[in-house]
């Protein structure tokens with residue numbers, strides 16, 4: 001899969017072509033914020049923003065991966081999408097249990113049936129959903145080719161036409177991408193909004209840069225993102241403080257000597273970059289939210305810092321990184337163009353909690369206040 005997609009989504013310029021689709025999803029998200037605000041007592045508060053960003057992330061990744069809209073941000077969500085959301089929620093709500101489900105020996109399953117049963121139920125739901133969308137697209141392509149038309153399209157079309165993967169492999173891989181691309185992106189967006197609301201001075205600086213370099217209402221595309229380096233820095237800083245995957249692991253492929261210790265080939269290594277992200281030796285005043293620490297001082301300056309590697313590193317690093325960045329950069333710019341994000345009387349201090357992923361430990365409520 002990775003070698004097939006190398007040309008399509010691994011670099012920022014590869015995913016730039018999806019700006020238009022992502023912006024349509026953002027337009028729906030903003031419409032939804034106006035609606036939800038209007039239903040609040042103060043006309044400004046949106047409660048539990050993660051629910052909103054979950055739907056945004058799901059719609060965003062599906063529009064790229066399936067090349068179709070799911071209707072997550074509509075008032076009445078299509079039944080098929082509702083079922084998928086339920087399967088996804090089931091998967092995450094029992095993440096810890098289901099992680100061990102595969103380790104339960106077959107003979108033991110009749111005695112403790114629930115973890116395995118739920119594990120299969122949630123995966124079946126996710127696969128069924130992917131299969132329906134993939135099959136629809138395949139039928140569409142077949143229809144076009146039968147009529148001698150030249151077919152061009154996005155990711156899924158490319159996967160079909162390249163013929164590098166079997167249909168089963170396509171089902172499996174797009175299911176994994178959708179699964180991997182929803183909570184990761186939505187938690188990160190929820191933290192971003194939370195941090196901006198609690199640090200109005202940072203928010204003001206980012207907003208000023210957007211207005212100066214892009215304007216108050218210009219709808220941004222991927223080409224605009226390098227003009228607002230603080231927006232990129234904001235995402236890096238958010239992921240440093242709240243890396244959705246707080247740890248990572250690798251099995252050594254050869255004998256290594258690290259810090260004077262011999263680590264034999266085949267050793268399982270665990271890395272907790274959530275911990276290294278908070279070390280002052282890696283990030284001065286590490287506990288503080290300071291996006292500007294990621295800004296380059298000049299053209300030759302690089303600010304890579306391996307104390308924080310939220311997307312992993314190397315050949316197995318996150319395949320959806322550029323998609324996630326596109327979705328987050330574009331939506332943050334537009335949210336700040338439309339609204340000042342503020343705490344409300346309902347905003348409580350929220351701490352991180354792990355359930356496999358590092359998630360907000362409670363609901364995040366913020367006000368979306370009209371820009372004057």
Ligand code: HEM
Pocket residue numbers: 002061176177178180181182184185188239243244245248249309310311312313314315316317318319320321323324
């Ligand atoms: C803020 C958002 C995201 C974060 C922080 C994140 C983080 C990660 C991390 C840490 C890994 C493991 C990398 C490693 O072992 O070195 C990973 C793997 C993966 N991610 Fe993401 N991810 C995000 C969004 C996405 C999105 C949007 C997609 C799909 C469109 C996606 C698809 C995947 C897949 C398929 C893998 C497995 C890759 C493999 O095993 O080769 N991720 N992600």
